[in-house]
Amino acid sequence: MRKFGAYSLFTLCLTSGLSYAETTPLAVVTQYMQAWNQHDSHKAGTYFADKVSYYDASVGEPVVGKQQATQQVVKTFVDAVPDLRWVMTSKPVYNGDTIAFQWRFTGTNDGAWAGTPATHKKISFDGVSFIKVSQGKITYQGDYYDSKKLSDQLK
Template sequence: MKSMKLAVISLALFSHFALADVSPLSVVKDYMSAWNAHDPAKAAQYLSSDVVYYDAASGAPVKGKNNAEKEVIGAFIKAVPDLTWKMTSKPVYDHDTIAFRWEFSGKNSGEWAGSPATHNQIKFEGVSYITVNNGKITWQGDYYDSKKLDEELKPQAK
């Protein structure tokens, strides 16, 4: 019985230290890789169950892992199935928060926010602030040029 308790305590400590060894930057890079693999479920695995995703263009935060997977990650990937999201600056971080500039690009070949695909190439820049606790993203704020994106999504005159 004593050895069983020791094994449980050891496992709990090992699990805690394993999560502690995962740097917030590596979590963010893996999260972005999952986006670039066009896999919403894989990207969502990096989110905490109570994550808050704030998109400055919409102004209303999306709360919860399932909502973020469906309403943010899944929606973007559906709208731009060949998307590329890449860091364009060296990330700045302080303990649990990472900030970086990025570029998002691809072809709008799927529905976007209720509008049909335009088949336009899009490319816009922004900044993300992401907080990571215990190996999971707990908050993400994205700030970008939504006016430029809106222009790129307009149907082209024929």
């Protein structure tokens, strides 16, 4: 009985540790980016907290709310660049529950973007994101990139 009790306790601790490991900020961000790269805006949106604040520096005003961020940011990008690839290009930096990293976004503009018809041009631009994760959900994302370079590529 003691062996079984010790084994059960060990298993419980191990599986609890695995559950915790799966919700680290890096794990959440990695899975979130995979959803973007699978072109699944709905799945990407499941990583947002209900009251997420998504700040895109090129827009200047944050989009607040899970549904709004999913539709107005993620879906907009996925629809405009259906072959998109979003990858980390630097080792992430941590500050508690916040992760920051450099990235590259590439693809072809084959869908309408913010009311502008598709240009069918390839795009590639670099940026930085700051993402705050709380209880396994993204509560804040701030994206900073050269929007002029992106705009020039779409012309």
